[in-house]
Amino acid sequence: MKQKKEKRYSFARETFARLFKNKLAVFGLFVLCVLVLTAIFADQIAPYSYDEMDLLNAYQFPCKGHIFGTDEFGRDIFSRVVYGSRISLKVGFIAVSISVVVGGLLGAVAGYYGGWTDNLIMRAMDVIMSIPATLLAISIAAALGAGLTNLMIATGIASIPTYARIVRASVLGIKEQEFVEAAKAVGTRDFTILRKHILPNCLAPIIVQATLGVAFAILTAAGLSFIGLGIEPPTPEWGAMLSNARTYIRDYSYMCLFPGLAIAITIFSLNVLGDGLRDALDPKLRQ
């Protein structure tokens, strides 16, 4: 057991060593760390509370007291963006985890066993896919009721088919390779083959898709919040803030700018990090 730990450690260390050679990926990782820290220490960072209204100071352009300005109720946008990182990151990551785990498992089983198992799972996925993802999320959220948890579940379920398809496709390719047959020949159990040989080899497309998925989840959650099925109004959420601010885009464009920028930066850093991870995880590129 001790042996195993040591090996894992060195594998992770090697992966990180390669990741750190990629400057863009390091930048992505850095930004993401900053965001996570912001979310954790939001109470300390934000100068105001996210729901503190000050109608006298509504519609203020960025100034000394409110570096991102204030919104229509006079709430400090900077504080709301800071607190919003909590909600958005949570929604993004948890929703994607739900879809990666469920979708990945379904896809792996479908691809590995084939035949009627495959047919059953993939036709079910087709049914889900035939409904537009946002619409599906809306219906699930409507059925489960509003709220943060339900929002994450709804967003997660909506993108399960995407992961199932991706994983199934790569499993289909990998299971034909001789090393899988070789594992069978030494008497390895199906589950071990899936876990040890097949899934690690389809990590790359999952990671790339998952980073894009976080973006999609954040946006879907925003959409749901907008129509009242997600976050309740005073809670700051970047998507919801963006949707609200749309009304004032002509006169008070800064209200859109900051939550928009927050989303864009998060997604950009996730994407470059995803690319970097994919390269770092590929042992063939190791030199």
Next chain:
Amino acid sequence: MNDFLRIEDLTVEYRSGRRHVHAVNSLDLQVGEGEALGFVGETGAGKTTTALSILRILPNPPAKVLSGKVIFKGQDLFQLSEREMRAIRGEEIAMIFQDPMTSLDPVKTVGDQICEMIQLHQRCSKKEAWQKAGDMLETVGIDRNRAGEYPHQFSGGMKQRVVIAIALSCRPSLLIADEPTTALDVTIQAQILELMKDLKKQYQSSMIMITHDLGIVAEICDNVAIMYAGCVLEYGSVFEIYKDPRHPYTRALFDSIPDVNRDQERLKVINGLPPDPTDIPAGCPFHPRCPHCMERCKTEKPEAVHLNETHWVKCFLAREEGRRAHE
């Protein structure tokens, strides 16, 4: 020595990051008119790189020709413009690739693919070209009525025939065949080799046959160049090389093939591995694996020793053996 094709001091390198792969190292070689030269060597010996640099279709980057000349019919191909070079490719020098499955376009009929080649280099109507394409198919032993079919309707051997038909459609004076039968079964390989032998007689074109199979070379080639780590170690006619191999590497190569006609307990093997192309040993590239390695082999590059007009070998021992025989 005639001046049909002469390669002088060719050096090609692949660069990826800080790694420099020395694929071809000051290679000298000539091919006479109507002659078939066999290029023999292991994977990574630089056979294909040499062939691609003759046609100037090396992927650049990462490949880079560092020095050398390729003189074809009196002109240096490296000095030509891209436009002049295009005229030479296909019309003067044609190439057959290893894998017939991937070297044909799957969405075009084979007839169209031959026509395309003909019309690229010759002024003729579509109808004439189609006529010629049919003739070419017949030459390689395919019914001309199949010209309207797509590559997937042909078997592997038939596809390779189509590839040969395309290569020969402009009657090139030099044909480069890069492992043309490696992807095929033995009985199909025999068919293709038979066809190539016939065509060689019929067309009188020169040929460079790249292969790792010494049997194929014996059958089809006039001369052989033994390649190792990007240079030619020994060159001579097939009779000289097969009956009297002089370089230790050539000898070892012959020893390592199982002979159908002889019973051997064990195969003789060359110890070690081909050199890392990023770090080719100083002196004779073969010295770390050579059973007769001497001190000077480690530092000094052996020059070609001409044993007679056609046969030369880059080994210090050859001269000494010669001297001893002389004495």
Next chain:
Amino acid sequence: MSEPLLEVRHLKKYFPTKSGMLHAVDDVSFSIEEGKTLGLVGESGCGKSTTGRVILRLHEATDGEVLYRGKNILELSPREMREMRRKMQIVFQDPYSSLNPRMSVKSLIEESLLQRSRGMSSAERERRVLAIMDLVGLERRLAHSYPHELDGGRRQRIGIARALILEPEFVVLDEPVSALDVCVQAQILNLLMDLQKELKLTYLFISHNLSVVKHISDQIAVMYLGKLAELADHETIFRDPKHPYTKALLSAIPIPDPTAHPDRIILEGDVASPINPAPGCRFRTRCRWAMPECAESCPELMPNGNSIVACHLYNGGQK
């Protein structure tokens, strides 16, 4: 004559395809004695690899029996079969795709031990891995390398080590040297022969290369389109080939001697499709001696001299 270790009886493997049944292996029977090597030769698509895989139950057979020390392994339960795999191993052709690129040399070789001997301590496993690496000629310092860092010969040694660490009795070698250069090929062939002597292994050596097969095998079986054409010891088959296909196959080998001018039999056309094959001899479409009866019935394997041949020429037909 000793008891055969492995006996294959009327083995069949059909694959359903859109255009009909693909007869990959069609009624193949042979046996291998303990400590000997049977070479299985044929062109691509003749079913030789499928035969090897069906014997190891990597594919399930359609029909037939595989007797291992007299016991039909096709009837074993999955649990019994897992136990059986300890004794029967396979080395694959492609040393590139048969090794998981994400595992180090040590973990690749160790994998089968982890599956088998759960109680084994890691020190003991390490000792066994290093011992087997020594045996197949892999330097110990490579234990933590990854397959893509190694050359083809070393990778194939990993494949061999992985197969041998469970101390099997029977090994299927599926084109183990086809992807290698001649010099490396010679090294691996020598290694396989040494290991056979040392560990008393029984081999089924599958290859398309007749000269390699001849070098390593005691007996050679020639396959054509899912059926055995001829079976004989390695000398007889080269000295006195009986089946027209064997003759053609032998004469097609290019001989590395410019003075030799072999009397070559060039086969016309291509291999017929193995999907829904017509009755009669599979080879008759390319055979120069095809007779009317070849189209009517499929020739049985019959003893003829020192060989066993499936051809009507020798079964009462005129030569």
